[in-house]
Amino acid sequence: MNALKPWHIVVLLVVILLLFGARRLPDLAKSVGESLRIFKREVKDLAEDEPRTVPAPPPTAAPAPPLAQGPVVNPAPSAAPAPSLDQPGQQPPASGSTTPSA
Numbered sequence: 156m157n158a159l160k161p162w163h164i165v166v167l168l169v170v171i172l173l174l175f176g177a178r179r180l181p182d183l184a185k186s187v188g189e190s191l192r193i194f195k196r197e198v199k200d201l202a203e204d205e206p207r208t209v210p211a212p213p214p215t216a217a218p219a220p221p222l223a224q225g226p227v228v229n230p231a232p233s234a235a236p237a238p239s240l241d242q243p244g245q246q247p248p249a250s251g252s253t254t255p256s257a
Contacts, residue, residue: 175183
């Protein structure tokens with residue numbers, strides 16, 4: 156319905172002729188043609204420059220033998236357990252004081 160009709164093209168050509176003039180149209184067409192040619196060449200060069208990645212086959216070398224080690228033992232925790240406050244008469248130490256409070 157909104158397709159480009161032949162009379163649309165004629166009107167467009169007349170407007171272009173009026174805007175640019177008959178003398179400048181050949182130069183304009185030449186410039187557009189050169190620009191398209193350069194664009195196509197650069198796109199082609201860009202496509203050739205990109206390396207094509209081919210998946211490498213997996214390595215065929217045998218895995219290294221495991222290292223000889225003794226049994227792994229989990230080290231004991233280095234921190235002493237926190238004192239329990241469940242016994243009567245014990246209070247938590249005050250911060251910064253070294254003498255017990257009475």
